[in-house]
Amino acid sequence: MEYSIRECTKDDLPVLREISYQTYDDTFRDKNSSSSMNAYLEQAFDTRKLRKELSNSYSVFYFLYIGEELAGYLKLNDYKVQTDINDPQSLEIERIYIKKKFHGRGFGKLLLKKSIEVAANKSKSYIWLGVWEKNDNALSFYQKNGFYKMGEHSFFMGQEEQTDYLMRKDLTTEA
Template sequence: MAAGAQRSIHIRKATPEDVATVSKLGAHIFTVTFGHSVPAKELQSFLEDSYSISATEKDLKDPMKDMVVASNQDGAILGFALLTRGSTEPCLSHLESTVELQRIYVDPNHHGKGVGRLLANKLEEIARGEGFKHIWLGVWEENNNAQGMYEKLGYRRVGHHDFTIGEIVQTDDIMTKEL
């Protein structure tokens, strides 16, 4: 990606005015990425629980989370991500001071343009500033594109966990990076 194109992407903390757009974008991206792998009823229930306006507002207001958005020069939101404190996984118990990078979601029309990298960099910067030593994430074992991006950013697989959507149980790889 050209440096000029990346410079036209702005990363900032999300505001209450972003909630509706982030909610809609999150539901869209989740559906496009995972919708084929779960029954429609289960998908709809999960979207309500995780990407409704109220769920997105809750994430934004949660003092244990930071939500950041990526926007273009016109202010349109291209993606978002969460940094979540206080979460952990058994395969991380040997690591000191961990924080979770959660939901790097980028509009599919902007994949491959560096938006995800900029979001990840911002969350890593916040985590370093707060003294965290390691950052971790869970990524669906079948999401090869996301896994490849995380590997390029320096994340390595250290384990896995179950990710449940209704009655469907999928496997997420747990990946971590030293900050």
């Protein structure tokens, strides 16, 4: 199937907000309270917040299209705006989200491949991310793709404290 990945621009803000909200809600709504989920969605995908993130030269978003249809997106953070590690030798994958109708077809791997490509072009030693300890599908995906757990940190869904596993993939063996 034909696909393309392109960097988001400020003009993509409404579409970015929509896909961010939709994919996050689809992924986590059934495992969290409505009040926590609603609070998180409004805070994390607030238009002003996303506009600021799109304008930050240390963060970049990419859209994944399957044919002409937007299927998912990726957000990468360089060390100055990383959510936790802040290591100049690393690149953080803050978000890889695929629309439900495209799940299980290898499209997440395309965005992971893009992350590795960006990290390699920036001469990074490793990529890392945080994954909710109860997100079994994501944990399995990242483990199958060479990530290992290097720690944990707290993540707040509304007022509820949750645990994210910090996972790392070393890039020294990537060609």
